[in-house]
Amino acid sequence: MTTKPPISVAITGAAGQIAYSLLFRVASGAMFGEDVPVSLRLIEVEPAMRALEGVAMELDDCAFPLLAGVEMTSDLDVGFDGVNWAILVGAMPRKAGMERRDLLSVNGSIFGPQGRAIAKRASSDVRVFVVGNPCNTNSLIARHAAHELPPERFFAMTRLDQNRATTQLARAAGVAVSQVSNVAIWGNHSATQYPDFLNAKISGKPATEMISDHAWLRDGFITTVQKRGAAVIEARGASSAASAANGIIDSVRSIITPTNAGDCVSLIVPSKGEYGIPEGLQFGFPVSSDGESCQVVEGFELDDFARAKIAITTEELVGERAEVAELLK
Numbered sequence: 001m002t003t004k005p006p007i008s009v010a011i012t013g014a015a016g017q018i019a020y021s022l023l024f025r026v027a028s029g030a031m032f033g034e035d036v037p038v039s040l041r042l043i044e045v046e047p048a049m050r051a052l053e054g055v056a057m058e059l060d061d062c063a064f065p066l067l068a069g070v071e072m073t074s075d076l077d078v079g080f081d082g083v084n085w086a087i088l089v090g091a092m093p094r095k096a097g098m099e100r101r102d103l104l105s106v107n108g109s110i111f112g113p114q115g116r117a118i119a120k121r122a123s124s125d126v127r128v129f130v131v132g133n134p135c136n137t138n139s140l141i142a143r144h145a146a147h148e149l150p151p152e153r154f155f156a157m158t159r160l161d162q163n164r165a166t167t168q169l170a171r172a173a174g175v176a177v178s179q180v181s182n183v184a185i186w187g188n189h190s191a192t193q194y195p196d197f198l199n200a201k202i203s204g205k206p207a208t209e210m211i212s213d214h215a216w217l218r219d220g221f222i223t224t225v226q227k228r229g230a231a232v233i234e235a236r237g238a239s240s241a242a243s244a245a246n247g248i249i250d251s252v253r254s255i256i257t258p259t260n261a262g263d264c265v266s267l268i269v270p271s272k273g274e275y276g277i278p279e280g281l282q283f284g285f286p287v288s289s290d291g292e293s294c295q296v297v298e299g300f301e302l303d304d305f306a307r308a309k310i311a312i313t314t315e316e317l318v319g320e321r322a323e324v325a326e327l328l329k
Protein backbone atom coordinates (compact mmCIF):
# COMPACT_ATOMS: atom_id res chain seq x y z
CA MET A 1 0.00 0.00 0.00
CA THR A 2 1.29 3.43 -0.95
CA THR A 3 1.28 6.22 1.62
CA LYS A 4 2.22 9.09 -0.71
CA PRO A 5 -0.30 11.95 -0.93
CA PRO A 6 -2.31 11.94 -4.17
CA ILE A 7 -1.38 14.24 -7.03
CA SER A 8 -4.42 16.17 -8.15
CA VAL A 9 -4.74 16.44 -11.93
CA ALA A 10 -7.31 18.46 -13.85
CA ILE A 11 -7.95 17.34 -17.42
CA THR A 12 -10.14 19.37 -19.76
CA GLY A 13 -11.81 17.80 -22.77
CA ALA A 14 -12.18 14.72 -20.59
CA ALA A 15 -14.93 13.14 -22.71
CA GLY A 16 -12.93 13.54 -25.93
CA GLN A 17 -10.96 10.96 -27.83
CA ILE A 18 -7.47 11.86 -26.56
CA ALA A 19 -8.75 11.80 -22.98
CA TYR A 20 -10.22 8.35 -23.57
CA SER A 21 -6.70 7.10 -24.24
CA LEU A 22 -5.16 9.24 -21.49
CA LEU A 23 -7.25 8.93 -18.35
CA PHE A 24 -6.81 5.20 -17.89
CA ARG A 25 -3.04 5.42 -18.19
CA VAL A 26 -2.85 8.32 -15.73
CA ALA A 27 -5.04 6.36 -13.30
CA SER A 28 -2.84 3.28 -13.70
CA GLY A 29 0.31 5.16 -12.62
CA ALA A 30 1.92 5.60 -16.05
CA MET A 31 2.29 9.37 -15.61
CA PHE A 32 3.48 9.90 -12.04
CA GLY A 33 4.72 6.45 -11.06
CA GLU A 34 3.34 3.19 -9.80
CA ASP A 35 3.49 4.26 -6.15
CA VAL A 36 1.80 7.66 -6.55
CA PRO A 37 -1.98 7.94 -6.12
CA VAL A 38 -3.82 10.35 -8.41
CA SER A 39 -7.02 12.25 -8.01
CA LEU A 40 -8.71 13.27 -11.28
CA ARG A 41 -10.74 16.42 -11.95
CA LEU A 42 -12.48 15.84 -15.24
CA ILE A 43 -13.60 19.08 -16.87
CA GLU A 44 -16.03 19.21 -19.79
CA VAL A 45 -18.60 21.50 -21.35
CA GLU A 46 -22.22 20.90 -20.26
CA PRO A 47 -23.36 19.01 -23.41
CA ALA A 48 -20.60 16.42 -22.90
CA MET A 49 -21.31 15.73 -19.22
CA ARG A 50 -23.45 12.65 -19.90
CA ALA A 51 -20.72 11.09 -22.05
CA LEU A 52 -18.23 11.99 -19.33
CA GLU A 53 -20.33 10.07 -16.79
CA GLY A 54 -19.84 6.99 -18.96
CA VAL A 55 -16.07 7.48 -18.95
CA ALA A 56 -16.12 7.87 -15.16
CA MET A 57 -18.12 4.62 -14.89
CA GLU A 58 -15.40 2.87 -16.88
CA LEU A 59 -12.73 4.32 -14.58
CA ASP A 60 -14.73 2.87 -11.65
CA ASP A 61 -14.90 -0.45 -13.45
CA CYS A 62 -11.11 -0.66 -13.69
CA ALA A 63 -10.77 -0.55 -9.87
CA PHE A 64 -7.38 1.17 -10.23
CA PRO A 65 -5.61 0.91 -6.85
CA LEU A 66 -3.92 4.31 -7.40
CA LEU A 67 -7.07 6.22 -8.29
CA ALA A 68 -7.87 8.26 -5.19
CA GLY A 69 -10.88 10.10 -6.60
CA VAL A 70 -12.74 11.26 -9.69
CA GLU A 71 -14.72 14.46 -9.87
CA MET A 72 -16.62 15.69 -12.94
CA THR A 73 -17.48 19.30 -13.49
CA SER A 74 -18.03 22.06 -16.03
CA ASP A 75 -17.25 24.70 -13.38
CA LEU A 76 -13.64 25.89 -13.77
CA ASP A 77 -13.38 27.08 -10.16
CA VAL A 78 -14.28 23.59 -8.97
CA GLY A 79 -12.26 21.79 -11.63
CA PHE A 80 -8.98 23.56 -10.93
CA ASP A 81 -9.38 23.83 -7.16
CA GLY A 82 -6.14 22.73 -5.50
CA VAL A 83 -4.78 20.90 -8.55
CA ASN A 84 -1.05 20.23 -8.99
CA TRP A 85 -1.36 19.75 -12.74
CA ALA A 86 -3.76 21.22 -15.31
CA ILE A 87 -3.72 19.33 -18.59
CA LEU A 88 -5.69 21.38 -21.09
CA VAL A 89 -6.83 19.09 -23.90
CA GLY A 90 -10.27 20.45 -24.75
CA ALA A 91 -10.33 23.04 -27.49
CA MET A 92 -12.48 24.19 -30.36
CA PRO A 93 -11.49 22.27 -33.49
CA ARG A 94 -11.07 24.15 -36.75
CA LYS A 95 -14.24 23.85 -38.80
CA ALA A 96 -14.54 24.07 -42.57
CA GLY A 97 -14.35 27.68 -43.71
CA MET A 98 -12.98 28.89 -40.37
CA GLU A 99 -10.15 31.38 -40.60
CA ARG A 100 -7.14 30.87 -38.37
CA ARG A 101 -7.94 34.22 -36.78
CA ASP A 102 -11.45 32.98 -35.81
CA LEU A 103 -9.99 29.80 -34.41
CA LEU A 104 -7.51 31.73 -32.31
CA SER A 105 -10.13 34.06 -30.90
CA VAL A 106 -12.59 31.24 -30.09
CA ASN A 107 -9.80 29.44 -28.27
CA GLY A 108 -8.90 32.66 -26.50
CA SER A 109 -12.33 32.58 -24.94
CA ILE A 110 -11.55 29.09 -23.63
CA PHE A 111 -7.92 29.45 -22.48
CA GLY A 112 -8.24 32.96 -20.96
CA PRO A 113 -10.88 31.95 -18.39
CA GLN A 114 -9.08 28.65 -17.75
CA GLY A 115 -5.81 30.51 -17.06
CA ARG A 116 -7.59 32.87 -14.66
CA ALA A 117 -9.31 30.02 -12.80
CA ILE A 118 -5.99 28.16 -12.51
CA ALA A 119 -4.24 31.23 -11.07
CA LYS A 120 -7.09 31.74 -8.60
CA ARG A 121 -7.76 28.16 -7.52
CA ALA A 122 -4.91 25.78 -8.24
CA SER A 123 -2.20 24.64 -5.83
CA SER A 124 0.77 27.03 -5.58
CA ASP A 125 2.97 24.43 -7.35
CA VAL A 126 0.59 24.02 -10.32
CA ARG A 127 1.99 23.24 -13.74
CA VAL A 128 -0.06 23.74 -16.88
CA PHE A 129 0.34 21.57 -19.96
CA VAL A 130 -1.58 22.60 -23.08
CA VAL A 131 -2.51 20.13 -25.82
CA GLY A 132 -5.58 21.72 -27.44
CA ASN A 133 -4.67 23.42 -30.71
CA PRO A 134 -3.27 25.84 -31.65
CA CYS A 135 -1.39 24.75 -28.54
CA ASN A 136 1.52 27.24 -28.56
CA THR A 137 -0.76 30.24 -28.70
CA ASN A 138 -3.39 28.70 -26.42
CA SER A 139 -0.69 28.22 -23.78
CA LEU A 140 0.42 31.83 -24.36
CA ILE A 141 -3.15 33.03 -23.72
CA ALA A 142 -3.46 30.91 -20.56
CA ARG A 143 -0.06 32.09 -19.31
CA HIS A 144 -0.98 35.75 -19.74
CA ALA A 145 -4.36 35.22 -18.08
CA ALA A 146 -2.54 33.62 -15.14
CA HIS A 147 0.12 36.33 -14.85
CA GLU A 148 0.39 35.76 -11.07
CA LEU A 149 2.05 32.40 -11.81
CA PRO A 150 5.68 32.06 -12.94
CA PRO A 151 5.75 31.81 -16.77
CA GLU A 152 7.91 28.68 -16.65
CA ARG A 153 4.95 26.71 -15.28
CA PHE A 154 3.35 26.82 -18.75
CA PHE A 155 4.12 24.13 -21.30
CA ALA A 156 2.58 22.86 -24.53
CA MET A 157 3.08 19.69 -26.53
CA THR A 158 5.58 18.92 -29.29
CA ARG A 159 6.39 15.49 -27.85
CA LEU A 160 4.15 13.66 -30.30
CA ASP A 161 6.15 15.29 -33.09
CA GLN A 162 9.41 14.28 -31.38
CA ASN A 163 8.21 10.69 -31.10
CA ARG A 164 7.13 10.69 -34.75
CA ALA A 165 10.55 12.03 -35.78
CA THR A 166 12.34 9.47 -33.60
CA THR A 167 10.60 6.56 -35.31
CA GLN A 168 11.30 7.96 -38.78
CA LEU A 169 15.01 8.33 -37.99
CA ALA A 170 15.23 4.86 -36.43
CA ARG A 171 13.57 3.28 -39.49
CA ALA A 172 15.88 5.11 -41.89
CA ALA A 173 18.97 4.00 -39.94
CA GLY A 174 17.65 0.47 -39.38
CA VAL A 175 18.02 0.69 -35.60
CA ALA A 176 15.69 0.43 -32.60
CA VAL A 177 13.97 3.66 -31.50
CA SER A 178 15.87 3.42 -28.20
CA GLN A 179 19.06 4.21 -30.15
CA VAL A 180 17.76 7.64 -31.21
CA SER A 181 18.30 10.64 -28.94
CA ASN A 182 18.53 14.44 -28.85
CA VAL A 183 15.57 14.98 -31.21
CA ALA A 184 14.33 18.57 -31.06
CA ILE A 185 11.17 20.01 -32.57
CA TRP A 186 11.51 23.75 -33.04
CA GLY A 187 8.71 26.29 -33.09
CA ASN A 188 5.02 25.87 -33.66
CA HIS A 189 3.09 22.62 -33.31
CA SER A 190 1.83 23.09 -36.86
CA ALA A 191 2.97 22.23 -40.37
CA THR A 192 5.74 24.86 -40.05
CA GLN A 193 7.50 23.06 -37.18
CA TYR A 194 11.13 22.20 -37.76
CA PRO A 195 12.13 18.64 -36.80
CA ASP A 196 15.90 18.88 -36.24
CA PHE A 197 17.98 16.09 -37.80
CA LEU A 198 21.27 17.99 -37.57
CA ASN A 199 21.55 17.62 -33.79
CA ALA A 200 19.78 14.26 -33.53
CA LYS A 201 21.92 11.29 -32.53
CA ILE A 202 21.68 7.66 -33.48
CA SER A 203 23.64 5.19 -31.36
CA GLY A 204 25.44 8.26 -29.93
CA LYS A 205 26.62 9.49 -33.35
CA PRO A 206 25.21 12.35 -35.47
CA ALA A 207 22.14 11.18 -37.42
CA THR A 208 23.74 12.70 -40.52
CA GLU A 209 26.58 10.15 -40.17
CA MET A 210 24.23 7.22 -39.64
CA ILE A 211 21.81 8.12 -42.46
CA SER A 212 23.53 8.69 -45.78
CA ASP A 213 20.46 9.95 -47.65
CA HIS A 214 20.78 13.62 -46.73
CA ALA A 215 18.30 14.66 -49.41
CA TRP A 216 15.67 12.63 -47.51
CA LEU A 217 16.65 14.22 -44.19
CA ARG A 218 16.21 17.71 -45.64
CA ASP A 219 12.93 16.98 -47.36
CA GLY A 220 11.06 13.66 -46.89
CA PHE A 221 11.89 13.37 -43.19
CA ILE A 222 10.77 16.90 -42.40
CA THR A 223 7.55 16.78 -44.40
CA THR A 224 6.63 13.32 -43.09
CA VAL A 225 6.83 14.61 -39.51
CA GLN A 226 5.13 17.91 -40.31
CA LYS A 227 2.24 16.19 -42.09
CA ARG A 228 1.93 13.05 -39.98
CA GLY A 229 -1.20 14.28 -38.20
CA ALA A 230 -2.95 14.77 -41.54
CA ALA A 231 -1.78 11.32 -42.74
CA VAL A 232 -3.30 9.68 -39.64
CA ILE A 233 -6.60 11.50 -40.21
CA GLU A 234 -6.61 10.41 -43.83
CA ALA A 235 -6.02 6.75 -42.92
CA ARG A 236 -7.98 6.43 -39.69
CA GLY A 237 -10.78 8.85 -40.38
CA ALA A 238 -10.05 10.50 -37.04
CA SER A 239 -7.16 12.47 -35.62
CA SER A 240 -4.31 11.02 -33.57
CA ALA A 241 -5.57 10.06 -30.14
CA ALA A 242 -3.65 7.19 -28.53
CA SER A 243 -0.33 8.55 -29.77
CA ALA A 244 -1.29 12.04 -28.56
CA ALA A 245 -2.20 10.64 -25.13
CA ASN A 246 1.13 8.83 -25.09
CA GLY A 247 2.86 12.12 -25.94
CA ILE A 248 1.16 13.75 -22.94
CA ILE A 249 2.34 10.97 -20.60
CA ASP A 250 5.89 11.20 -22.01
CA SER A 251 5.90 15.00 -21.69
CA VAL A 252 4.81 15.14 -18.06
CA ARG A 253 7.23 12.36 -17.13
CA SER A 254 10.05 14.23 -18.86
CA ILE A 255 9.24 17.43 -16.93
CA ILE A 256 9.36 15.67 -13.53
CA THR A 257 12.30 13.36 -14.29
CA PRO A 258 15.92 14.49 -14.81
CA THR A 259 16.88 14.34 -18.51
CA ASN A 260 19.71 11.98 -19.44
CA ALA A 261 23.04 13.75 -20.00
CA GLY A 262 23.52 14.61 -23.67
CA ASP A 263 19.84 14.18 -24.46
CA CYS A 264 16.93 16.60 -24.69
CA VAL A 265 13.16 16.50 -24.76
CA SER A 266 10.97 18.58 -27.02
CA LEU A 267 8.64 20.91 -25.16
CA ILE A 268 6.97 24.22 -25.84
CA VAL A 269 8.11 26.64 -23.14
CA PRO A 270 8.31 30.45 -22.79
CA SER A 271 11.18 31.93 -24.79
CA LYS A 272 13.68 33.99 -22.82
CA GLY A 273 15.31 34.96 -26.10
CA GLU A 274 17.34 31.76 -26.53
CA TYR A 275 18.60 31.22 -30.11
CA GLY A 276 17.28 34.70 -30.98
CA ILE A 277 13.63 33.66 -30.61
CA PRO A 278 11.45 36.64 -29.58
CA GLU A 279 11.05 36.77 -25.83
CA GLY A 280 7.74 35.66 -24.42
CA LEU A 281 6.60 33.40 -27.28
CA GLN A 282 5.57 29.88 -26.29
CA PHE A 283 8.09 28.15 -28.54
CA GLY A 284 9.13 24.55 -29.19
CA PHE A 285 12.73 24.10 -28.01
CA PRO A 286 15.11 21.34 -26.98
CA VAL A 287 14.69 21.29 -23.21
CA SER A 288 16.28 19.50 -20.28
CA SER A 289 14.89 18.98 -16.81
CA ASP A 290 16.65 18.53 -13.48
CA GLY A 291 13.47 16.93 -12.17
CA GLU A 292 12.24 20.22 -10.67
CA SER A 293 12.58 22.82 -13.40
CA CYS A 294 13.22 22.89 -17.13
CA GLN A 295 15.80 24.84 -19.15
CA VAL A 296 16.23 25.36 -22.87
CA VAL A 297 19.32 23.42 -23.95
CA GLU A 298 21.91 25.82 -25.32
CA GLY A 299 24.58 25.03 -27.89
CA PHE A 300 22.55 23.27 -30.58
CA GLU A 301 24.24 23.69 -33.95
CA LEU A 302 22.05 25.57 -36.41
CA ASP A 303 23.20 25.89 -40.01
CA ASP A 304 21.65 28.20 -42.61
CA PHE A 305 19.10 25.53 -43.57
CA ALA A 306 17.94 25.12 -39.95
CA ARG A 307 17.88 28.88 -39.35
CA ALA A 308 15.73 29.43 -42.43
CA LYS A 309 13.25 26.75 -41.28
CA ILE A 310 13.16 28.14 -37.74
CA ALA A 311 12.57 31.64 -39.12
CA ILE A 312 9.42 30.40 -40.90
CA THR A 313 7.88 28.82 -37.81
CA THR A 314 8.90 31.82 -35.67
CA GLU A 315 7.18 34.16 -38.09
CA GLU A 316 4.00 32.09 -37.89
CA LEU A 317 4.02 32.26 -34.08
CA VAL A 318 4.70 36.00 -34.07
CA GLY A 319 1.69 36.35 -36.40
CA GLU A 320 -0.50 34.25 -34.09
CA ARG A 321 0.57 36.35 -31.12
CA ALA A 322 -0.36 39.53 -33.02
CA GLU A 323 -3.79 38.08 -33.81
CA VAL A 324 -4.56 37.48 -30.12
CA ALA A 325 -2.86 40.67 -28.87
CA GLU A 326 -6.16 41.88 -27.35
CA LEU A 327 -6.21 38.81 -25.09
CA LEU A 328 -2.67 39.32 -23.84
CA LYS A 329 -3.18 42.72 -22.19
Ligand code: NAX
Nearest residue numbers: 012013015016017018044045048090091131132133157244
Ligand atom coordinates in the same frame (compact mmCIF):
# COMPACT_ATOMS: atom_id res chain seq x y z
P1 NAX B 1 -12.21 15.71 -29.30
O1 NAX B 1 -13.07 16.62 -30.13
O2 NAX B 1 -12.41 14.24 -29.37
O3 NAX B 1 -12.38 16.11 -27.76
C1 NAX B 1 -12.29 17.43 -27.32
C2 NAX B 1 -13.18 17.52 -26.10
O4 NAX B 1 -12.96 18.81 -25.54
C3 NAX B 1 -14.66 17.38 -26.38
O5 NAX B 1 -15.22 16.36 -25.56
C4 NAX B 1 -15.23 18.76 -26.05
O6 NAX B 1 -16.53 18.68 -25.48
C5 NAX B 1 -14.20 19.24 -25.04
N1 NAX B 1 -14.16 20.70 -24.87
C6 NAX B 1 -14.32 21.65 -25.81
N2 NAX B 1 -14.25 22.86 -25.24
C7 NAX B 1 -14.03 22.67 -23.92
C8 NAX B 1 -13.88 23.55 -22.82
N3 NAX B 1 -13.97 24.87 -22.98
N4 NAX B 1 -13.67 23.00 -21.60
C9 NAX B 1 -13.62 21.67 -21.43
N5 NAX B 1 -13.77 20.79 -22.45
C10 NAX B 1 -13.97 21.29 -23.67
O7 NAX B 1 -10.71 16.14 -29.62
P2 NAX B 1 -9.38 15.33 -29.32
O8 NAX B 1 -9.08 14.45 -30.46
O9 NAX B 1 -9.44 14.76 -27.96
O10 NAX B 1 -8.31 16.52 -29.41
C11 NAX B 1 -8.26 17.55 -28.44
C12 NAX B 1 -7.32 18.65 -28.88
O11 NAX B 1 -5.99 18.15 -28.98
C13 NAX B 1 -7.64 19.27 -30.23
O12 NAX B 1 -7.54 20.68 -30.12
C14 NAX B 1 -6.53 18.75 -31.11
O13 NAX B 1 -6.27 19.61 -32.20
C15 NAX B 1 -5.39 18.70 -30.14
N6 NAX B 1 -4.22 17.89 -30.51
C16 NAX B 1 -3.00 18.34 -30.16
C17 NAX B 1 -1.85 17.63 -30.41
C18 NAX B 1 -0.50 18.16 -30.02
O14 NAX B 1 0.48 17.49 -30.32
N7 NAX B 1 -0.37 19.31 -29.37
C19 NAX B 1 -1.89 16.34 -31.14
C20 NAX B 1 -3.25 15.70 -31.10
C21 NAX B 1 -4.40 16.64 -31.23
O15 NAX B 1 -4.58 16.95 -32.58
